[in-house]
Amino acid sequence: MSTKPRTLLDKLWDAHQVVAETAATPGILYIDLHLIHEVTTPQAFAELRQRGLSVRRPERVLATLDHSTPTSPRDQQGQHVYATAEAAAQVEQLETNCMQFGIRLHGWSSQHRGIVHVIGPELGATQPGMTIVCGDSHTSTHGAFGALAFGIGTTEVGHVLATQCLLQRKPRNFAITVDGKLAPGVTAKDLALHLIGKIGVNGGTGHVLEYRGSAIAALDMEQRMTLCNMSIEAGARAGLIAPDETTFAYLQGRPQAPKGEAWDSAVATWRELHSDDGARFDRELRFDAADVRPTISYGTHPGMVTTLHAPVPAAKDLQERRALEYMHVEAGKPMTGMPVDIVFLGSCTNSRIGDLRAAAELLRGRKIASSVRMLVVPGSVAVQREAEHEGLDQVFRAAGAEWREPGCSMCIGMNGDIARPGQLVVSTSNRNFEGRQGPGARTVLASPLVAAACALAGRIADPRDYAMNGTEQAA
């Protein structure tokens, strides 16, 4: 065994290499956990059928329904109200595929159904040291646990189903070190948007981002997931955070986490999962957490960001001019004060219990603006139940927001939850691409706190202008 200092990525890669890569051929990488959902798998199962293949390790596959599923309650006949017959057929197809290939599906009747990147960690299926893939780019979320987790295409979904392996070349190492402390009211979402603004939407291409430093260590697991989730928005293959006591505390006792002696031995192994002193990174970036302020997007990709009160930067090229036009945003003016039509609290980025608590805290005892429609979509049935147990659903409803069923919802708008052309959506999701939330819809990415403040004001607003516990600090 070589004693050369290794990065966390190096260690994860080495431990899963079935066949090493050469100039002529990519390596063969073993996959520990394969997450699947209804949208990116039907063609892969069709391929297996056509070739007469079975699923190699069905127990390493975790399936759920999230993208095409309605977030409205069942109708009076107890039926789900799908946006289209095709969406219903897609869901039924996954139900059939899971049954025929022996895969456990967290479907409609499961207490664990939810957004695939919310339920993996929640179940304790996501664990340090694993390789995790899914036909979904936000698989980077699971890197928060010190797992190498990345999105793949449908052809590769078929490869993993049939062989539990992928043909891969190793990505490069990019260390992002954030020291210092985030100011109160500044969240991992702001940190992620700040970073993408710094390195650009292609700044991470070909790399795995390893987040390090005291500000990262201070984040709780949900915040770490938010940060790793957004790694793909910088073009990175994955995000990574070395596991620590925070990680172990989160996982202990979860349904699929190791138990008893197995737990102790797992934790001992997990403690080795960090970049060694002196390990070489291909690129490095360092900044202070104190530089990060509440950050929102103003353009049509997640690299076009600004802080709440700062003037929107002048367009550097035709591209950016078009984006400002599409967004109806004027350079030189701040975003604050812009009228808001919809507020969406949800998505694999920000739909966990901590996100809902943060927003509810601001909304408690207040009413959202009458001009605003606010959708609150918990990330999973478990988050939904926990929030209801805490009475958060009542806080949202009393404020005038819609408390909906779990799913991807308006992040991707596949299930009928969309905005009308021209409407401005303040969204806690991850992508503000043109038309992402419906043709012609305008998206402003924000943290749950900022989103809640916008719902109250009916305009882009600063949560720091609202004191907690229902007393207005400033008008």
Added chain:
Amino acid sequence: MKPLTMIRSRTAVLAHENIDTDRIIPARFLTTTQREGLGRYAFHDWRYRADGSLDPSFALNKPNAKGCEILIAGRNFGCGSSREHAPWALLDYGFRAVLCSEIADIFRSNALRNGLLAVVLSEAEHKYLLKHPGIELAIDVAAGTIELPDGGRFRFEIDDFARHCLLRGVDQLGFLQQHTAQIDAFEARRETRA
């Protein structure tokens, strides 16, 4: 996958930077369970107006873009989601190659696995192609060259394995299955350790 050796075609140019996969095929068309016939959704919200009519001002709707098999796109093409529906839609629409100065990782991997040649060129070469829409190119996958009408020639790099697969139409799942013994051994090794 059919072998891909030579492409001779005029180019169509979409100069926009950061064309994301939602732009290539909007998410509302992903409820399909098929991979065929997605060409009608390629760049849907650019090709069609809100009322469903063709937008004649969009580059691909212009008469000279008809039949072009080579797409020259602005920097960072294919960013965003992992949907393989993006290369499926482009191939079904009729494209066989995308040339760009930078291409997002997952899109590039998906494209190459489906026989859509996704190639990164230098900034200068990319700029030249963006500025000369509609020129006839001859792309030789084996040689890694692009011939220009004036006799000029660009060279491109492509992963050796990806090139091999394109040229022979290699079935990558079949290739993986040839390593079943190594995969078995890997699993056995790990189980004894645990």
